[in-house]
Amino acid sequence: MNNSLGKLFTITSFGESHGTGIGVVIDGCPAGLPVTPDEIQQELEKRKSLHNILSTPRHEEDKVEILSGIFNGFTTGAPVCLMVKNKDVDSSPYEDTRYTARPGHADYTAYLKYGGFNDYRGGGRFSGRITAAFVMAGAIAGKLLALKGTEVLAHTIEIGGITAKPKGIKVIKQNIGNNPVRCGDKLAAEKMLKAVEAARKNGDSLGGVVECIALNMPAGLGEPVFDTLEGDIGKALFAIPAVKGVEFGAGFAAARLRGSENNDPIINEDGEIVTATNNAGGILGGISNGMPLIVRAAFKPTPSIPADQNTVSLKTGKNLKISVKGRHDACIVPRAVVVVKSMVAVTLCDFALRAGIIPGVIK
């Protein structure tokens, strides 16, 4: 039961899948930042499901409402509360399966922890839908970082075992918006899309990996020993449902490199201190070194699948079979791309405020 994140740039999340809506309070946002509802909406649109992208007509949903903190188009220094209302949804199907724990979901742990009082409709507080709040906060954070020239981007690098080929930043940026899986490699994107479609037809689902890159990073962000860049970004990413792994730079592959291979040589390049390689992912000693920050998050496959699965009744404890019906995403990775970007942006923003790089008033 802790729904706040960040020390100086603090987001507080509230809302459930089938309740009134999903919201976020952003506390510590400097005054004087120009913000329009459209800018937030644009980010929310990137969280649309593949389903909606591929089908028409487009569902009008997740429209941002500004409840506080923005006045005459600028942040005021007061907490910014943003909300998207839930559409009227039919929650009745959830009544039947209320006490049937869906494997891979939080049904069992939530039932235990909250004594059965948790809102079970659509996963309630454990629904991926709460990430809409993360994205709204990320929209504000991204604008703050942009003031200092820092750009955060994310892209799909793996779905169902299909991996994107490494591409230059320019190509990645071009491709992300041009394919529904938000992959920087066009050919891989096509294969990923087919794999997702095939999985859906087979009543199955896929996972994948999202990579996030922050360009033009200020050096000196991070507050070790405990509030390291890796630690706080990692924590923020693990708050996204389905993330089971996080790595920076060479990550798990670094464990297989020799020191002579993994160490990034430091060089003075026309007066700028850079590293020849970036196995560190832009972080040394928990602090940014000015190179691009690189982080990857592993997503497990969507647990909601129509196939018959073994489970138990939360009420009686008896063994049961369950088949999860409904239009679930066969792969949530493409939708998660903007969520990963948002959580990284929110965390960097907190560090930039702590380091005094973003001031208390934007002028």
Add this chain to the structure above:
Amino acid sequence: MNNSLGKLFTITSFGESHGTGIGVVIDGCPAGLPVTPDEIQQELEKRKSLHNILSTPRHEEDKVEILSGIFNGFTTGAPVCLMVKNKDVDSSPYEDTRYTARPGHADYTAYLKYGGFNDYRGGGRFSGRITAAFVMAGAIAGKLLALKGTEVLAHTIEIGGITAKPKGIKVIKQNIGNNPVRCGDKLAAEKMLKAVEAARKNGDSLGGVVECIALNMPAGLGEPVFDTLEGDIGKALFAIPAVKGVEFGAGFAAARLRGSENNDPIINEDGEIVTATNNAGGILGGISNGMPLIVRAAFKPTPSIPADQNTVSLKTGKNLKISVKGRHDACIVPRAVVVVKSMVAVTLCDFALRAGIIPGVIK
């Protein structure tokens, strides 16, 4: 500059590699826990370097001193301050290389962030030596968890690309203490040791992976959406120097599984709710489900290597070559095993207090 971790069980770390010593203040420890210096010392011994293990005579060092919070053999409810003094070391070699940033180390980022005032001797605050404080805190945390039957163990599963074969818990437990690399697979342990020796001879270093398992986990630990088990354990592990990746259960491999493969079937086994597999690593929705908690941390290879490397002078910015001399661990993974265990224990202890599973007074 944040050196405290945990909400109710809070550890505050202080000290540097070549200063007076390394210490930790443990705040929020319940009163009434019996603690002897020997119990803490025993854990500290597991952090001895391979170097010391393989050579004789054994160096008498890292002797715990209890500065507060323990009275008549029991914790009092007051903050527990523990410290190990640094041995008299010759810091003069560090004067020569004071302004030469060692690649893969925090020299450059620390210099930038602290304006050159950071203690540079032996890495100062960024030395792996500060993990002695983590281990002392872990010793206390482990005792608290044991009261509820929870046992935290860790073992090396990979060094320099050599992987341990999966073994049963019983075998792992037997083997960890019987080989200097603290691996559960005896055969792999021998190969790992050889690989480390070979790397050292070649003036190089190796990384690896440590796995931590918590047995007899209480269900219901974790405070989503932000203080998830994964998030807080991940953050704690990223505070260990050299950790670049963290994953839970199937982790990054889960990204390549189908939902039908990755979902853990839930079954009632003689009245106990368990899962048939444990790809979730004992965590669903950020909350423990009672299955063993499984987490892995990837360590990059030791950055201190004698080979010539490109770098710059922090003073002049000019390009230089550096060769890092001294008796550095060619692989810190074996020493890190107890550190990983400690950080997991510290985090679980915090969650157990938050969930009310460990009471404020031990009776």
Add this chain to the structure above:
Amino acid sequence: MNNSLGKLFTITSFGESHGTGIGVVIDGCPAGLPVTPDEIQQELEKRKSLHNILSTPRHEEDKVEILSGIFNGFTTGAPVCLMVKNKDVDSSPYEDTRYTARPGHADYTAYLKYGGFNDYRGGGRFSGRITAAFVMAGAIAGKLLALKGTEVLAHTIEIGGITAKPKGIKVIKQNIGNNPVRCGDKLAAEKMLKAVEAARKNGDSLGGVVECIALNMPAGLGEPVFDTLEGDIGKALFAIPAVKGVEFGAGFAAARLRGSENNDPIINEDGEIVTATNNAGGILGGISNGMPLIVRAAFKPTPSIPADQNTVSLKTGKNLKISVKGRHDACIVPRAVVVVKSMVAVTLCDFALRAGIIPGVIK
């Protein structure tokens, strides 16, 4: 820019005087607490201005909306978001005086701190109106405390120098609801009311003192050395606009007593450990001793007065005269009574959760 309070029972406040509304997110509320909108509304009604109480017809306003965290009449363990919408108010008068700092108000400090971006309409974020959020949170906290038999009550003990005579708890309880100034002493209440009316007629305003008493206090609440009962309650009360002093038990008067007078003798009364007097206000060493908790908050007189006052222009810095128009409360003390009670309840609730006295799930 910090709008969250509490460690385990955490309230996050948002909203402005003339924006969409005033809201609060209550995080850490145990699951299973039955809550109806009426119960919250009842508390909000106690914050009505004297103005409204004395005049008819009653203004329909400050109607609570539950945005999250309550499902089927019970808290779910998820964050509870509560909001009252602002009525459509004419903010145009504030345009004229936008740059004229009202003496005794936060206009000047807010302008400085937020670079002029703060919402100045009706005081914006610094309006007493934000205490509606405190009251909504207090309604929930009060219900939680009641589960353990703890009752928090508050009453006016002084207005404009007129002091209430000490009365027994029973009499105080009876009288609070029976007079518009919420005073436990009926005769004093009449004088206070007259004094407020007289001040209003003279274009002036009055301050006063509110006392809060928590009955049936559990012993052992408080987390010294820094999170003392006095410290955290004090901090919570200083968040109420216009509070300039806080004291516990004998308070400032204790400074004039001798040790032999001020020490409360401890006695065993039919098996219960009590003190013969309660100069400590129920707190020793920052921890509750089971006696009634007693705290008083001093409120300065309402700064909004029609009399001409010297001030400066925030824009030009030039000296000006200002007369604050509008229907302001000539004394906010009667409205503040429920606010004081709420903040004490919120703080005690946090401590009760920290001490494990209120469980994570209400059964």
Add this chain to the structure above:
Amino acid sequence: MNNSLGKLFTITSFGESHGTGIGVVIDGCPAGLPVTPDEIQQELEKRKSLHNILSTPRHEEDKVEILSGIFNGFTTGAPVCLMVKNKDVDSSPYEDTRYTARPGHADYTAYLKYGGFNDYRGGGRFSGRITAAFVMAGAIAGKLLALKGTEVLAHTIEIGGITAKPKGIKVIKQNIGNNPVRCGDKLAAEKMLKAVEAARKNGDSLGGVVECIALNMPAGLGEPVFDTLEGDIGKALFAIPAVKGVEFGAGFAAARLRGSENNDPIINEDGEIVTATNNAGGILGGISNGMPLIVRAAFKPTPSIPADQNTVSLKTGKNLKISVKGRHDACIVPRAVVVVKSMVAVTLCDFALRAGIIPGVIK
């Protein structure tokens, strides 16, 4: 059990009255601040008891040891750990009264809360001796504030009902160091001293009031709505044992003023915005306005008195008599002056870092 205070400038206190010593970890102190042990010692000397001041020879005690965070005479950005060792004291007298709760002390509440495991010798963790840690932290904080020209001073304004006459800052500064009760009014100081001596002879004790003034305050400190200047300073002061009331500016007296009297007129004085009076104590809306900050703390009389008092046995619950023996301060107010100053300095330092007024590196 919370022993840390502050968000960016965080102090963590440890130690007990009769244990190894009293210490503090200061986290978040900017790098590059020159600090000598003498500067800290000088502050510690101001905490000497009247007893020592009036008698000779002077006891050599409370000698500061720097355990971490200071290197070559400058802070490094790493946590600063400071400690004073306890002298070898005879704790045997405390064995006899171990289970006899001293009225006005925390014996009963500590026993309850920590299940009897608390260190009872000399009050253990609840001893006024722990304020030595506050003073060491205050020495560092004071130096940081001085960089921006802010000066924090404190003086005794009341002891045993004898009040100091209001004096100008210059006179107060001169007098504080020239009399053992640290009062700004010489004549009152003499009377206070006599009153203390008389109380001691009568086997009784006195309380009093300490006022703290911060001169040359930066405007804009304070983070409302919850982290107000009043709230955080109040919380810090209530951590000092024996403080039962805190007020700012006119404080409780403001409750008796009319708005027209209490409002401080704002004027432009040669280009500087000031207020004609300072009833606000330099704070509006929880934020500093640049005028001197004024805060007062009320201290109850020392609870340790030789007179017979009623109490109970913690072991049996039976009614007993107790007479507290030993050389206790008949009035701790003179010693508390530097402690009040220190806690205000520590809090202001935290706010100055949060406002970006003190940078992360001192150059």
